[in-house]
Amino acid sequence: MSLQTLKLAFKEALKTQYENIELNSLLSILFEHVTGWNQLNQVLHKDAPLSQQQMDTLQNALEQLKEGRPIQYITGKAWFLSNEYVVNEQVLIPRPETEELVDWIIEYAQIIDKPLQILDIGTGSGCIPIALQLALPHCSISGLDISEEALTIAKQNAMQLNATVSWLQEDILSTTYLPNKYDIIVSNPPYIPFRENVNMQVQVKQFEPSIALFVTNEDPLIFYRTIARLGKLYLNPNGQLFFELHYDQGKALLALFDEMGYHAELRQDMFGKDRMLRASLKK
Numbered sequence: 001m002s003l004q005t006l007k008l009a010f011k012e013a014l015k016t017q018y019e020n021i022e023l024n025s026l027l028s029i030l031f032e033h034v035t036g037w038n039q040l041n042q043v044l045h046k047d048a049p050l051s052q053q054q055m056d057t058l059q060n061a062l063e064q065l066k067e068g069r070p071i072q073y074i075t076g077k078a079w080f081l082s083n084e085y086v087v088n089e090q091v092l093i094p095r096p097e098t099e100e101l102v103d104w105i106i107e108y109a110q111i112i113d114k115p116l117q118i119l120d121i122g123t124g125s126g127c128i129p130i131a132l133q134l135a136l137p138h139c140s141i142s143g144l145d146i147s148e149e150a151l152t153i154a155k156q157n158a159m160q161l162n163a164t165v166s167w168l169q170e171d172i173l174s175t176t177y178l179p180n181k182y183d184i185i186v187s188n189p190p191y192i193p194f195r196e197n198v199n200m201q202v203q204v205k206q207f208e209p210s211i212a213l214f215v216t217n218e219d220p221l222i223f224y225r226t227i228a229r230l231g232k233l234y235l236n237p238n239g240q241l242f243f244e245l246h247y248d249q250g251k252a253l254l255a256l257f258d259e260m261g262y263h264a265e266l267r268q269d270m271f272g273k274d275r276m277l278r279a280s281l282k283k
């Protein structure tokens with residue numbers, strides 16, 4: 001069967017599940033993953049016959065797409081700030097808003113213009129510390145996660161991308177010790193209250209790790225409060241906290257950081273939503 005015939009059959013099979021633009025993009029990524037042909041080459045080779053092995057792999061991927069498995073988990077790859085990362089279901093798929101957070105930190109570090117000690121808490125695939133290390137090679141960067149499986153993926157990504165990052169396995173909610181003092185502590189922590197589970201896309205709630213997503217309804221800001229407390233002990237003078245946040249937690253977080261003795265400011269993502277926060281201790 002030719003590439004074009006199979007692609008059209010897949011579009012027909014998935015058309016009720018995905019918007020047309022999203023579907024075209026998903027199929028282009030999937031067919032590139034299996035054939036090695038980019039979008040242009042897929043057009044040029046549209047009449048090329050696929051091997052039995054390629055068709056079997058694609059058929060298997062089609063079943064997974066029907067179940068709602070994200071394409072990044074099917075191909076095992078995700079993009080973050082122009083680099084390809086290995087991902088599996090033990091790590092969150094890196095998001096564009098996290099790229100904006102990293103851009104903000106890079107902007108800040110370039111203004112400070114000296115080697116900085118940076119810690120990323122809840123590192124997942126390692127996308128934040130790796131992207132920071134690649135952009136700021138003179139900084140010393142560590143990534144911390146509770147999940148051994150996530151750290152295995154983070155280490156693999158660091159090796160593939162030639163980034164030097166130190167890794168720590170720790171439960172940030174129960175530790176009172178960090179091995180260093182830092183100029184920047186960054187975190188994209190779990191921040192979705194469990195009650196929002198019902199409104200979430202199946203691709204996210206069924207396939208992404210719940211430990212990366214959810215916090216209790218009773219205390220959704222627990223990671224921010226804990227890290228703010230640690231910041232008082234482990235931030236160097238003029239040290240900064242950077243966070244990603246749930247778009248409707250901006251006001252509550254400004255109040256929390258003020259109460260805990262920090263100046264804090266919010267930054268909006270490309271859609272104008274409160275998505276990032278920077279805080280430093282009041283003098």
Ligand SMILES: C[S@@+](CC[C@H](N)C(=O)[O-])C[C@H]1O[C@@H](n2cnc3c(N)ncnc32)[C@H](O)[C@@H]1O
Nearest residue numbers: 094122123124145146147171172188189190212
């Ligand atoms: C929202 S994900 C962020 C992943 C990655 N930094 C990113 O931005 O794509 C949150 C991460 O926090 C980790 N995590 C959850 N609870 C934790 C805890 N108590 N201590 C340390 N890490 C934790 C999860 O394993 C997950 O990797």
